[in-house]
Amino acid sequence: MLAKDIKTGTVVVHEGAPVLIRGITVHSPSARGAATLYKFRARNVLTRNKVDITMKGTDVIEEADFSRREVQMLYTDATHLFVMDKEDYQQYELPLEDVEEELKYVTEGLEGMRAMIYNDGCVGLELPAAVELTITQCDPGVKGNSATSRSKPATLETGLVVQVPEYIKEGERLKIDTRTGEYLARA
Numbered sequence: 001m002l003a004k005d006i007k008t009g010t011v012v013v014h015e016g017a018p019v020l021i022r023g024i025t026v027h028s029p030s031a032r033g034a035a036t037l038y039k040f041r042a043r044n045v046l047t048r049n050k051v052d053i054t055m056k057g058t059d060v061i062e063e064a065d066f067s068r069r070e071v072q073m074l075y076t077d078a079t080h081l082f083v084m085d086k087e088d089y090q091q092y093e094l095p096l097e098d099v100e101e102e103l104k105y106v107t108e109g110l111e112g113m114r115a116m117i118y119n120d121g122c123v124g125l126e127l128p129a130a131v132e133l134t135i136t137q138c139d140p141g142v143k144g145n146s147a148t149s150r151s152k153p154a155t156l157e158t159g160l161v162v163q164v165p166e167y168i169k170e171g172e173r174l175k176i177d178t179r180t181g182e183y184l185a186r187a
Contacts, residue, residue: 003038004057008179009126011045011064011116014053018045018064020116020124045116045123048098064118068126071115073106081106083115083122092122099124104160105131105178127178132187133157134173141166154183 006012010021023041035056042051055061071083071092080093081103092115096103102125106113112128138154151163154174162176164183173187 001061001063002057003055003059003061004036006038006040006061011066011118012042013062013064014042014044014051017047018066018118018123019043019051019053020045045118067117068114069117071113071122071125073108073110073113076103083113083125085115092117094122094125102127102178104158104181105133105176107131107133107158129179130175130177130184132173133160133176135164135168135170138164138168138170140169 001012006021006024008021008024011018012021013019019042021040021042025039027037027039029036035058038055038057040053040055042053043049044051070086072086074082074084074091076082076096080095081099082091082093084091105127106125110131114126115122116124116126133156135154136157139152141152150166152166153161154164154168155161156174156176160176160181162174162181162183164174168174168186175184175187176182177184
């Protein structure tokens with residue numbers, strides 16, 4: 001796989017270990033003939049260490065042999081999140097600190113959530129691009145003359161706080177982008 005074709009969420013082999021790509025930064029030099037550099041923020045899925053990888057766009061990197069399985073959330077306890085495979089009902093547990101970012105978007109009955117399986121163990125969660133969450137706390141909008149759209153903070157059912165337009169009310173369901181954590185639309 002070429003470095004320029006790698007997307008966020010891809011699992012590749014770096015220095016003999018599988019790493020999950022979390023973020024990508026592209027640097028295009030201004031000099032003629034200079035190669036575009038791709039900087040990847042990644043996490044080693046076995047040791048959980050953060051890894052920085054810098055490559056030219058034409059460099060080749062091996063994609064890791066992973067399977068992705070459709071799962072649903074069962075429950076969480078003080079230390080782990082438990083999910084179940086929808087096909088064979090196998091249960092997997094993930095330490096809460098490993099899925100801290102994903103938990104902001106996970107609710108019971110969330111469709112489209114997939115577990116990344118490596119060596120018969122779950123090493124991470126992959127969320128759908130957008131999820132629907134209900135507002136649990138939001139200040140009322142203030143009427144006034146404003147030429148620009150204003151926003152206000154809203155707390156969602158998972159504890160996530162997002163900026164929403166002023167006309168949004170408490171109790172409404174919203175679509176939230178899981179990659180950026182931003183409000184997309186009413187559900």
